[in-house]
Amino acid sequence: MLVPSRRQLRLEVWIVLGLSLGQSAVYSVVQLLDKMTRAPLAEGTSTLNRSQSTREYFDLTYQLLDIIFALVPVLLVLYFLTDQRQASPGNARNSGSAFQKLGFNFARPGRDLLQGVGLAALIGVPSLGLYAAGRALGITTAIIPSALDSYWWTVPVLILSAMRHAVLEEVIVVGYLLDRFGKFGWSTPLAIAVSSLLRGSYHLYQGFGPFIGNAVMGVVFAWLYTRTKRVMPLVIAHALLDIVAFVGFSLFGKAVGLG
Numbered sequence: 001m002l003v004p005s006r007r008q009l010r011l012e013v014w015i016v017l018g019l020s021l022g023q024s025a026v027y028s029v030v031q032l033l034d035k036m037t038r039a040p041l042a043e044g045t046s047t048l049n050r051s052q053s054t055r056e057y058f059d060l061t062y063q064l065l066d067i068i069f070a071l072v073p074v075l076l077v078l079y080f081l082t083d084q085r086q087a088s089p090g091n092a093r094n095s096g097s098a099f100q101k102l103g104f105n106f107a108r109p110g111r112d113l114l115q116g117v118g119l120a121a122l123i124g125v126p127s128l129g130l131y132a133a134g135r136a137l138g139i140t141t142a143i144i145p146s147a148l149d150s151y152w153w154t155v156p157v158l159i160l161s162a163m164r165h166a167v168l169e170e171v172i173v174v175g176y177l178l179d180r181f182g183k184f185g186w187s188t189p190l191a192i193a194v195s196s197l198l199r200g201s202y203h204l205y206q207g208f209g210p211f212i213g214n215a216v217m218g219v220v221f222a223w224l225y226t227r228t229k230r231v232m233p234l235v236i237a238h239a240l241l242d243i244v245a246f247v248g249f250s251l252f253g254k255a256v257g258l259g
Helices: 007-017 022-036 054-070 071-081 097-102 108-138 155-182 189-201 208-228 232-252
Strands: 045-047 142-144
Touching: 007 022, 007 071, 007 155, 022 155, 022 189, 054 071, 054 155, 071 097, 071 155, 097 155, 108 208, 108 232, 155 189, 155 208, 155 232, 189 208, 208 232
Parallel strands: 045 142
Antiparallel strands: none
């Protein structure tokens, strides 16, 4: 099997990012500039889950299609990371599976769940403080986690949306990019820094506070991944954070004066 050159891997990375979170980062920068040139950031808003139709089942269809197609780049990187060489008979460990390589499987569910919950708590509480500080300093927009109408499917769709973001970001920004950056010959600190800055950049449309917060989260997540070689705890933590934000706002936002 031919081993891709560094030039081929760089092109591969640019294609993956152009189809996924790199594209999101470009749009995020443009949206930030748009908001900053309209009014102070403190007066802006960022809505994360929007209704896409006034007709209930068309809205549901659009939401599900968005979730499904957003995960296609994940399938692409899993394909790229899979070793196409045949495994030796009876040696599953050398199968070359991208799921095993990334630790994106259920090999240790209990430990992954505990780590994920711990990470969510570690990141979640300071994030609230950072958001409040960013609003007070005028460098963060008002964030509306959900603007979906209240239907029977709203909460399940918000949970699926949270899982989509978790899988997309952690598999690509941490698992895939750190693997490719390592093959570029980059040092671990440089790889973590670039991965984390990318994570922050596609949140810039929310303001500079979320950029900083997500970049710091990226450092923590990427560092942990270099220690464990498992992306699953990161996916669990990210999903829990987004589920609490999306579903909590949808169910209780108006009751506490946030909707």
